[in-house]
Amino acid sequence: SMETDNFDNLLLIYYTVGIITLLTRIVIIEGVCEKEAYSLSDAYLGLNFKKLKVEPIQFICEIVENFMILIENEKFYKYNSQLVNKIINYVKNNVNSNLKVIQIANHFHISPEYLSYHFKNVTGMSLKSFINQEKIEFSKYLLSSTDLTIMEITIALNYTDQSYFSKVFKKYTKVSPSQY
Structure with a gap:
């Protein structure tokens, strides 16, 4: 019924x-x-x-x-350290801001030395490398999905200058941003 x-x-x-x-x-x-x-x-x-x-x-x-x-x-980034997982989320969510180890340490109320040591100890990768890796991942997305120039992307990702950005990009992807 x-x-x-x-x-x-x-x-x-x-x-x-x-x-x-x-x-x-x-x-x-x-x-x-x-x-x-x-x-x-x-x-x-x-x-x-x-x-x-x-x-x-x-x-x-x-x-x-x-x-x-x-x-x-x-x-792919589930570590058995809650702090490391929080830092990774923080980096991913703030990839377009001026991410520095010291600024992240301040955010989590820990010393930059301990932060760097702990992050590397848990992930096997330095925090600085991880930040660059995430920025490069994001820049690949911007290069392929938007019509931003390389200069605009350099500025958007808070890199000091275009040649430095290109150098970092090439280190992680083996090609230059313009080739990509």
């Missing part, structure tokens, strides 16, 4: 919202940036479940899969 159908729907909605909430917490515990986790969660919670054109089970599988993808994307 009509009633049971309606009840089923409500129950399904209730469970679906529960799953989304749970998955959001799980991926954050797994090291996914909160901003990313909540924006995926909000995208789903903002939908009108009653108007969905897909089967509930198919919809729930899609939700789980998309949250899993978030975790997979984070996995």
